[in-house]
Amino acid sequence: MTDPAAFETRWTLARAWYARKLEPDWRCHTLEEAEALFADLGLTGEFWRLR
Secondary structure, eight states, X not given: OOOHHHHHHHHHHXXXXXXXXXXXXXXXXXXXXXXXXXXXXXXXXXXXXXX
């Protein structure tokens, strides 16, 4: 069975990641922005490091 907390974290990440995707001035996240988002969500460790 899937951990409900894990689903909630994935959903929160997806909402934050794609929140502005349809806006005309959208741009891809920088490495720093992406890592900060991951850290804010408690996603830490080797897998979540982008550099």
